Structure formats: structure tokens, C-alpha cells
Amino acid sequence: MDFGLVLQTDPPASRVVDLMKRAEHHGFSHGWTFDSAVLWQEPFVIYSQVLAHTSTLKIGPMVTNPGTRTWEVTASTFATLNDMFGNRTVCGIGRGDSAMRVAGRKPNTLARISEAIKVIRALGRGEEADLGGGTVVRFPWVKPGAEVPVWMAAYGPKALKTTGEEADGFILQLADLYLTEYMVKAVRDAAEAAGRDPSEVRICVAAPAYVTADDSPEALGHAREQCRWFGGMVGNHVADLVAKYGAHTGAVPDELTDYIKAREGYDYAHHGRSGNPDTQFVPDEIVDRFCLIGPVEKHIEKLTALRALGVDQFALYAMHDAQEAVIDTYGTQVIPAVNA
Numbered sequence: 050m051d052f053g054l055v056l057q058t059d060p061p062a063s064r065v066v067d068l069m070k071r072a073e074h075h076g077f078s079h080g081w082t083f084d085s086a087v088l089w090q091e092p093f094v095i096y097s098q099v100l101a102h103t104s105t106l107k108i109g110p111m112v113t114n115p116g117t118r119t120w121e122v123t124a125s126t127f128a129t130l131n132d133m134f135g136n137r138t139v140c141g142i143g144r145g146d147s148a149m150r151v152a153g154r155k156p157n158t159l160a161r162i163s164e165a166i167k168v169i170r171a172l173g174r175g176e177e178a179d180l181g182g183g184t185v186v187r188f189p190w191v192k193p194g195a196e197v198p199v200w201m202a203a204y205g206p207k208a209l210k211t212t213g214e215e216a217d218g219f220i221l222q223l224a225d226l227y228l229t230e231y232m233v234k235a236v237r238d239a240a241e242a243a244g245r246d247p248s249e250v251r252i253c254v255a256a257p258a259y260v261t262a263d264d265s266p267e268a269l270g271h272a273r274e275q276c277r278w279f280g281g282m283v284g285n286h287v288a289d290l291v292a293k294y295g296a297h298t299g300a301v302p303d304e305l306t307d308y309i310k311a312r313e314g315y316d317y318a319h320h321g322r323s324g325n326p327d328t329q330f331v332p333d334e335i336v337d338r339f340c341l342i343g344p345v346e347k348h349i350e351k352l353t354a355l356r357a358l359g360v361d362q363f364a365l366y367a368m369h370d371a372q373e374a375v376i377d378t379y380g381t382q383v384i385p386a387v388n389a
Contacts, residue, residue: 050352050355050356050360050361050362050363050387050388051078051079051361051362051363052076052077052078052079052362052363052364052365052379052384053077053078053079053080053081053253053255053362053363053364053365054068054069054072054077054079054080054081054364054365054367054376055081055082055083055111055255055364055365055366055367056068056069056080056081056082056083056367056368057082057083057088057089057321057322057368058082058083058089058090058091058092058095059089059090060090062090062094062095062098065082065095065099066095066098066099066102068367068372068373068376069099069102069103069106069108070099070102070103071373071376071377072106072376072380073103073104073105073106074380075376075377075379075380075381075384076379076380076384076385077106077376077379077380077384078105078106078107078362079106079107079108079109079139079362079364080099080103080106080107080108081108081109081110081111081141081255081364082095082096082108082110082111083110083111083147083321084110084111084112084113084114084148085147085148085151085320086117086148086152087148087151087152088147088148088151088317088320092110093126093130096108096109096130096138097130097133100130100133100134100137101134105137106137107137107138107139108130108137108138108139109127109138109139109140109141109200110140110141110142111141111202111220111222111255111364112141112142112143112145112201112202112220113140113141113142113143113145113148114142114143114144114145114148114149114156114157114162115142115145115157115161115162115164115165116145116148116149116154116156116157116161117145117148117149117152120164120165120168120169120172120178120180121168121172121178121180121186123140123165123169124168124169124171124172124173124178124188124197125172125188127140127169127173127197128172128173128175128188128191128195128197131173131195131196131197132190132191132192132195136194136195136196138197139197139198139199139200139218140169140170140173140197140198140199140200141199141200141201141202141220142162142165142166142169142199142200142201142202142216143162143201143202143203143220144156144157144158144159144162144202145157146285146286147317147320147321150317151317156289159207159208159211162201162211163211163215164181166199166201166215166216167215168180169197169199170196170197170198170199170217172186172187172188172191172197173191173195173196173197174191174195174196174197175187175188175191175192175193175195198217198218198251199216199217199218200216200217200218200219200220200251200253201215201216201218201219201220202220202221202222203219203220203221203232203236204221204222204232204286204287204290204301204305205289205290205293205294205300205301206235206294206300206301209232209235209236209239210235210239211239212236212239212250213235213236213237213238213239213240213241213242213243213245213247213250214239214240214242214243214245215243216250217249217250217251218250218251218252218253219232219233219236219250219251219252219253220253220255220364221233221252221253221254221255222255222256222282222283222286223254223255223256223279223283223338223339224254224256224338224339224340224341224351224355224363225304225338225339226351226354226355226358227302227304228302228304228305229254229355229358229360230358231302233252233358233359233360236250236252237250237359251361251362252359252360252361252362253360253361253362253363253364254355254360254362254363254364255363255364255365255366256279256339256340256341256363256364256365256366257275257276257279257340257341257365257366257367257368257369258340258341258342258348258363258365258366258367258375258379259272259275259276259340259341259342259369259371259375260343260344260345260348260371260374260375260378260379260383261342261343261344262344263344264343264344264347269342269343272342272343273333273336273337273342274323274324275323275369275370275371276323276336276340276342276369277323277325277328277329277331277336278319278321278322278323278324278325278328278368279336279339279340279366280308280328280331280335280336280339281312281315281325281327281328281330281331282320282321282328283339284308284309284312284315284328284330284331285315287301287305287306287308287309288309288312290305290306291306291309308330308331308332308334308335309330311330312330313327313330314327315327321366321368322368323368323369323370341365345378345382345383345386348379348383349383349386349387352383352387353387356387365379
């Protein structure tokens, strides 16, 4: 199993670079960041520094979107980084929850994401792509062998279907075992129905991880409070799904939708941060299901179970008060045990 580190691009950018260097040193293969131009610093500028100060780490956004960045600019940015540092980028893409809403726009449609996936991947390889309306372009400077894999974040049935049909990878932002099994199956079934080899679609589960010294109520309580923000972030997507498909319709599992009943609103000023006041509706059960919390052995147990479900990578959200500690502990104890 591969391991990734997910960060926000809060200033100073040098800290993001240092944490990514630390992650590579401890055996992490991927470095990811949020991409929301108003809320955080520009990630692609920081990626250049991360790549320059590491040797094998692959980097990318979790996730960018086809609305705040035009497709040819996104493709050119990735292709430039790959030309400078080798094929060490991954384009995570989604609807643009925070990036679009903070800018006063609606998240992107699946049709737009689908077209963007095709264009970004083709241009990143040096192939021709239609930008719309018959405007076909190609980057003449892309070298043979270049590639930009595009991984799609999804929860709902149509998004899962699109991911299986078109994306190189699937990003699932939660670590609940039942929902992981359910959604991985949906993606693989869609890939097979489209004539693809389902095993070629990489599976990435992304969630906060907080390692505690023991399983005392005090230790677990603190860890839950540090990670409760994640249930609120996921709840934004779940609220959209309920609005689209309805509750208890069978289109989306109740195991995903039931917990947002007490959700009242969301302020993106606290997006993705521990202590987010808009996430108190998230119960402890959801934090435990969606995240990895507890002593080292609990992390190893859940990661082993995720791997058995076909997960190729666990991407660790480290938006809490123990960033260095979780990187170090994963590097010295968790990763070696899982991959023994």
C-alpha cells in the first residue's frame, strides 16, 4: 500500500515543503494539498519547491476542479512540472466544493469534469485535445513518455460511474470500511462495463489519522476533536447528494447520509480545520468510522482491512495538532507493519 500526506497550503509555504520532505524521508510516496485559491496559497507554486527538495515524492491537488482553472492551463502546469522533475504529478480533480463556492460560483457538473479529464490527460501526454467548439490544440514542447494521470473524487452514483469509466484513479474522502467496499465496487463495476480493466483504476482512500498513546477516553476524546472537522467537510458533499437524490431512496447509502440530519450550515472560513464550530453536529461514531484514530495497532488493523478491499493508497490528512508526530509514527511503525 502506498501512503500519501495531505496538507493545506497555509503560509509559510516553507512549512509545507518541510513536512513533505519529512513525509518522503519516512516512506510516503505521495504529497497532496487542498486547492482553493481564496482560502489558501497557490499550490502549484509550492509544488515546484516540493519537487525540487524531494527526489521521488509524487505531488498533486486533492482536488483541483475544471472551473477555477481552465483545462489547458491546468494541463500545461502539470506538464511543465513533469518536464522539470520527471513524471511526478497526479491530477486529483472534483467538483470544486470550496474553491467554487467561496468564489460565488456553483460546483462543476459531471459533464464538465468528464471533458476536463480527457483534455488534461491528452495534453499532458503531448496529444491533441479539443477545448470545445472545435478548437484543437497540442503542446509542441511535451516530450515523449510524459503523462498526467487524472484521479477523480466521488461519492454519488453518477460520479462513481464517471470515475470508473474515465479516471485513472478514484479518490474516496473517508475511511469507513462499509462505504469503501460499496464505492470501490461501484467504480470497478463501471470500469468493467465500459470495457476497461478495473484493476487499472487506482484506489485512494483519504482521511485524517491521529495516533494516540493509548485508548483511554481522554486520549480518544482529544483525537476526535482534532478530526471532527472532517465529518463536516464530507457533510458538504453529502448535503448535495441528499438534495439531488433524496434521503432513504437507495441511490446513496444511509450509512453516508444519516448523520447530517442536524447539520445547520457551514462557514468556509473554518474549512478543513480542527476546532471548526460548524462541525459539532458530527457524532463520535462518524469520526471513528470516517477517520483513523487510536493507538498504532488500531491504525494497522484498519489499514490492513482497507487494503483487503482493494485500496492502493491511504492519503493521510494532517490538519491537526500532531503533524510531525503522525508522519514520524507512520514512518517508523505503521507503514513498515502494513507493508511487511
